[in-house]
Amino acid sequence: MSKEKHHKREHHLRRCCGGMAACILALVLVVGFIALVVYLALRPSKPSFYLQDLQLRSVDLGDPSLSATAQVTLASRNPNDHVGVHYRRLDVFVTYRDEPVTVPVSLPPTYQGHRDVTIWSPVLSGESVPVAGFVADALRQDVAAGYVALQVKVDGRVKWKVGSWVSGSYHLFVSCPAMLASAGPGGVGPMPLGGASAAVVNGTGAGAVASLRFTQPTGCSVEV
Known part of the structure; x- marks a missing residue:
């Protein structure tokens, strides 16, 4: 029993x-x-990014490397009414003709509430960054011509927040075109938008000092 x-x-x-x-x-x-x-039901929309300013402080063209310093002002807006955005990781860097000219700088993790706007102004630099010879030559030619087209890029991870619920992590990639034009003699003259910056270009075959100005704020392409 x-x-x-x-x-x-x-x-x-x-x-x-x-x-x-x-x-x-x-x-x-x-x-x-x-x-x-x-x-x-809420269908969160991806955040919008805008490049407000880019100040190219210096460029040193070596062979076969490049050193550059720049400060960018980047704004992000959350367009959602009921969904927050957690920026878990954001790495910002500058490229020229798809070649990185600064090393990535990590921005602090940020939470962006409904309809909020966040602005970052990191200083980006790269010391003796390896580049192809034709890239350095092209940059010298562009500076001499008074026009330099750069790209400010952001690579990171984001999460959506609805109430107390937080989604999984999603890959975020942002690309912002930045056109700089000469404001010196023979250049395009002062621009009404953007900030001025002096770029010192050194290296073999180039000893010019060019005054370059960010032409105007631009919208960025965003992939999530």
């Missing part, structure tokens, strides 16, 4: 544990389903 009672007790205990596990699993599935429905 004692063995039968023991087996019955074990069977009852197993049924209770199985029932509790099933209830917990069902609760998790229901909460996940509700969160998914809310997420799909």
Whole structure:
């Protein structure tokens, strides 16, 4: 009799544990389903990015490397009414003809509320960054001509926040075109928008000092 009672007790205990596990699993599935429905109903839009200014402070063209210092002013806007954005990681760098000319600078993690705007102004630099010879030659020619086209890029991870629910991490990639034009003699003259910056261009075959100005704020392409 004692063995039968023991087996019955074990069977009852197993049924209770199985029932509790099933209830917990069902609760998790229901909460996940509700969160998914809310997420799909709200349809979060990707944030908008704008390049407000780029000051190219110096460029040193070596062979076969390049050193540059620049400060960028980058703005981001969350267009959503009910969805917040967690910027978990943001690395900013500058490229010329798809070649990095500064090393990535990490911005601090940031939460962006509904319809909020966030502005960053990091200083970017690169010391003896390896570049192809034709890239250095092209940059010398562009500076001499008075026009330099750069790209400010952001690589990072974001999460969406709806109430207390936070989504998984998504890859964020931003690309902002930046046109700089000469404001010196023979250049295009002062521009009404953007900030002035002096760029010293050194290296073999180039000893010119060019005054370059960011022409105007631009919108950025954003991929999430």
